[in-house]
Amino acid sequence: MIVAIDGPAGAGKSTIATEVAKHLGYQLIDTGAMYRTLAKRAMDLDIDLKDASSVAHLASTLNFKFELHNGENTVSCNGEELGKEIRTAKVSDASSIVSAFAEVRLALLELQREIGQNGDTVLEGRDIGTVVFPKAEVKIFLTASAEARAKRRVAQMRRGGEDSEFETVLSEIVKRDKRDRTRTMSPLIKADDAVEVDSTEYEVKEVVDLVLNLVNERSQQ
Ligand code: DC
Numbered sequence: 001m002i003v004a005i006d007g008p009a010g011a012g013k014s015t016i017a018t019e020v021a022k023h024l025g026y027q028l029i030d031t032g033a034m035y036r037t038l039a040k041r042a043m044d045l046d047i048d049l050k051d052a053s054s055v056a057h058l059a060s061t062l063n064f065k066f067e068l069h070n071g072e073n074t075v076s077c078n079g080e081e082l083g084k085e086i087r088t089a090k091v092s093d094a095s096s097i098v099s100a101f102a103e104v105r106l107a108l109l110e111l112q113r114e115i116g117q118n119g120d121t122v123l124e125g126r127d128i129g130t131v132v133f134p135k136a137e138v139k140i141f142l143t144a145s146a147e148a149r150a151k152r153r154v155a156q157m158r159r160g161g162e163d164s165e166f167e168t169v170l171s172e173i174v175k176r177d178k179r180d181r182t183r184t185m186s187p188l189i190k191a192d193d194a195v196e197v198d199s200t201e202y203e204v205k206e207v208v209d210l211v212l213n214l215v216n217e218r219s220q221q
Pocket of ligand 1: 009010031032033035036092095096099100124125126127128176180
């Protein structure tokens with residue numbers, strides 16, 4: 001079974017996807033982490049982020065491994081486990097830039113489908129239910145207002161010892177949303193058959209239970 005969880009930055013996709021994958025014992029594929037790793041490596045190699053074919057070529061050299069060990073999902077790229085370095089504001093912005101190119105998306109799409117063929121999988125991203133796995137058995141579109149998402153992000157950064165201005169974080173989120181929603185190739189949109197959930201109206205456990213119920217219903221059909 002494929003469970004697709006799409007939505008804008010900061011809507012809580014990772015938290016929900018991680019919990020759901022853990023409960024079900026499914027592998028978890030964070031497709032945003034793939035775009036982030038690609039952007040980080042391109043920056044480290046001084047590749048121009050607007051040079052679509054160089055970035056796409058770099059994408060074809062990346063070997064991602066998503067593994068489930070004792071109930072914990074880990075992800076590595078070319079043998080290196082991914083860490084906090086792909087979660088900075090700079091990498092967030094760069095990943096949104098490189099993800100708009102058709103060639104880049106095609107290179108990662110192939111990888112995502114290949115990994116997803118391995119069996120029961122939860123995938124989180126922007127275009128899982130629309131493009132990567134349009135036949136996914138369960139599709140969730142997780143949303144929240146930009147203000148609520150910025151507030152969460154600031155709190156999360158403060159917990160990690162980083163200080164940040166609400167207004168700055170909010171404007172970064174609005175900018176990234178606009179880029180992700182308006183690009184020509186696989187823009188962020190809700191699939192017709194996805195269930196839309198506003199994460200500010202529910203507790204994490206309620207959303208997780210909702211997804212698990214959908215999985216349960218589908219597995220009995
Ligand atoms: O979910 P995230 O914030 O880690 O994603 C980082 C960027 O990658 C996001 O701005 C858009 C892009 N992305 C995408 O275009 N398609 C996906 N399936 C996942 C992420």
